[in-house]
Amino acid sequence: MKTLEQIRAALPQYPVEVEFPDIDRWRHGNTGVDYVHTFDSHIDGPHVMILALMHGNEVSGAIAVDRLLRQGLHPARGRITLGFGNVAAYARFNPQDADASRYIDEDMNRVWTAGRLDGDEDSSELRRARELRPVIDTVDFMLDLHSMHEAAPPLIVSGPLDKGMDFAAQLGSPQHVIVDKGHPNGVRMRDYAGFGDPASPKNALLVECGQHFAAASERVAQDVAARFLLATGVVERADVAQLLQDDPLPAQRFIGVTEPVVAQGMELEFSADYRGMEVIAKAGTVIAKENEREIATPYDDCTLVMPSLRHIGPGVTVVRLGRDIAR
Structure with a gap:
């Protein structure tokens, strides 16, 4: 029987075209949770969050969040929270074995139920999800930035609800929108609590920005972050204009x-x-x-x-x- 290492060795190997940001500078935030920073306009508006690094090797989102933090972005209304997820996995990234740093013990994007978060199980990812949970519970709109193993077009994962599809259409990009019920082996954060409740006004999107280490994925992550902030009304266009791509948007395709x-x-x-x-x-x-x-x-x-x-x-x-x- 083939081993996972043998299988991976036979698959396409992608060059690392981007620089991995040093996120240690962002460890001490202002939320009581390491690597999570909140900025409040003190003007009525939603609480929106952009999270990177749900998986430790998905660097394009980390680049976008790092740039927003370095830019000193502040909301025109409402609150913006910027954060990094599985920082322990990110810290052990090795370009010679890029797939190994996806997580430490388990996929952090499969633990988002009250049963697991409140239960007695223990893993590196559960501990980090439990740290993030009090912040996430206050969020109205969530953007969860991911990337993909293979070189494929970027896509939005909207979930199965009309409100998710409507939110994806409001962003307008990426072109491909995946409408699904999640994974059989666990619940994603974008489906957690109010995000996955059709009766709740809360909403979330997961965006796969492209192949993990492609320069194009870095550009997609920044563009979609800007579109998300504009769609939720917490910034003015001038605040994020440099992050937006100028290419005409093709009609979206819902799958x-x-x-x-x-x-x-x-x-x-x-x-x-x-x-x-x-x-x-x-x-x-x-x-x-x-x-x-x-x-x-x-x-x-x-x-x-x-x-x-x-x-x-x-x-x-x-x-x-x-x-x-x-x-």
């Missing part, structure tokens, strides 16, 4: 995820070099095999959402299947 493809072990292999957002024209096309099992597209024009084998293992989702939905 409803219908099912995940979950590995049973370590033997699953894709039928081609899929990186993400490929549209498979014909139903029944075999996209992967795992021993005697063939995995085929269930319908025409099936979109492959974030395919990757870099963290394959029993019960791990290796790709999600989706199709266009009208908006």
Whole structure:
């Protein structure tokens, strides 16, 4: 049986095109939580938060948050909170083994339920989520900045609710919006508490800015951070104009995820070099095999959402299947 190290060695290796910011300067914030800073206008408005580093190797969000902090951004109304998530994993990043610093003990973006946060379990990620939770509980609008294992177009993960899709449309970019119910092995922060409650005015978006270490992902993270701050009304355009990209925005495409493809072990292999957002024209096309099992597209024009084998293992989702939905 192949090991995870052998599988990763056979996958595309991406150059590190960006500089990793030194975030130690931001350790002592003003919220009582390390690496979390809040700025209050003392004028009525929402409390909005931009969080980077839910995963320790997703540096584009850290670059955007570091830039906003260095810029000395303050809100015109409401409150802005800027923070870094899994700083312990980020601190041990090694470009020779870039995938290993995603987390220390477990995926921090799968622990966001009251049951887990209030429970007796312990892990590095649970401890950090519990530290962040009192701040997050006060947030009206959340932007969770991520990046992807493979070189694929950036995308918004809106969740399944109309309010999430409406929020994604308000930002207008990235072009691709993924409408899904989350992961079978845990709850994401963007679905936590009021963010995932259709009756709550709270709202959150998760944005995958592109491949982890690509210069283009750095630009996407800064652009979407600016769009988020403008959409929530806490800044004026002049405050974030330098972060916005000038390219015309293509019409957004909303893709409803219908099912995940979950590995049973370590033997699953894709039928081609899929990186993400490929549209498979014909139903029944075999996209992967795992021993005697063939995995085929269930319908025409099936979109492959974030395919990757870099963290394959029993019960791990290796790709999600989706199709266009009208908006």
